[in-house]
Amino acid sequence: MAFFQDMVSIFKKRELPFIESFQQSAGVYTFRFEKAEDVTWKAGQHGLFTITHQKIKDHTRPFTIASFPEEGIIQLTMKVSEQPSEFKKAILSLEDGDTIKMAGPVGSFYLKENTPTVLIAGGIGITPFRSMIKQIEADHLSHTQVQLLYLESTKPHLFQEELDDLAKKTSVQVTYLDQRDDLNKALDKCISSYSNNGRFFVAGPKSMVAATTTYLQSQNIRKRHIKKDTFYGY
Structure with a gap:
């Protein structure tokens, strides 16, 4: 059923007017677009986004939606290197009046069950979890047992101030890590507590997702208790 829904949603393309962009941290940018009334998604899903204001070869890329529906915007947060791809050069050049197209949403990377859950983020892989935790806050799910383990070698961690604020308002426990060994130790504690009663969501660069x-x-x-969202190209 999920596969069928994804196939149907891919053919629904909508134009999203550009609102604003800004640098979130070193090498990381956020882009915000207007949300059409009929567009919705589950926190954690991604869309297929197409550049329309310029002619480029690889004009469509998948990105996780970093916002949740009730925010009223579609937010994309991504790393941009010193030598960005043609797609990222184009998205950086967006101005007032420009639009991009979105197909989707697609994917099964979202919370489904009220079970103990461990969210494991590596670097830019925090974006789907930012959406999920904002949704938990909006839905007042204080009973949901959720832990976020966020591995990032640079400080401060992306969205750290916002995540700290969300942790105060929800039951989500946030742990910031900067070493792979520390992540394994934190996972050991979660596994000891939850074992196969828990669900583990892993998002980040390919090597991090595979190792975790x-x-x-x-x-x-x-x-079947492990959900993965791999970010390619990082």
Whole structure:
């Protein structure tokens, strides 16, 4: 059923008027677009975004939606290197009056069950979890047992001030980490507490997602209890 819904939603393309962009931190930019009334998504899903104000070769890219529907905007937050791709050069050049197109949403990377949940972010992989935690706050799900383990080598962590504020308003526990070994130690505590009663969501660069998934499975966490969102190109 989820696959069928994704296939249907991909053919629904909507124009999103550009609102604003700003530098979130070193090498990280946020872009905000108007949300059409008929557009909705589950916090954590992604869309397929197409550049329309310029002619470029690779004009469509998938990005996680970093906002949740009730915010009334569609927010994309992404890393932009010193030598950005053609797509990212184009999105950086957006001005008032420009639009992009969005197809979707797609993907099953969202909270479904009221079970103990561990959100594991690596770097820019924090974007779907920012959306999820904002949704938890909006829905007043104080009973939901959620832990966020956020691995990032640079400080401060992306969205740290906002995440700290959300942690005060919800039951979400946030742990900031800067070493892979520290992440494994934190995972050991979660596994000891939840084992296969918990659900593990992993988002980040390909190598981080693969290593974390391998570690969880080595600790006897069932594959079906692990959800992955891999960010390619980082």
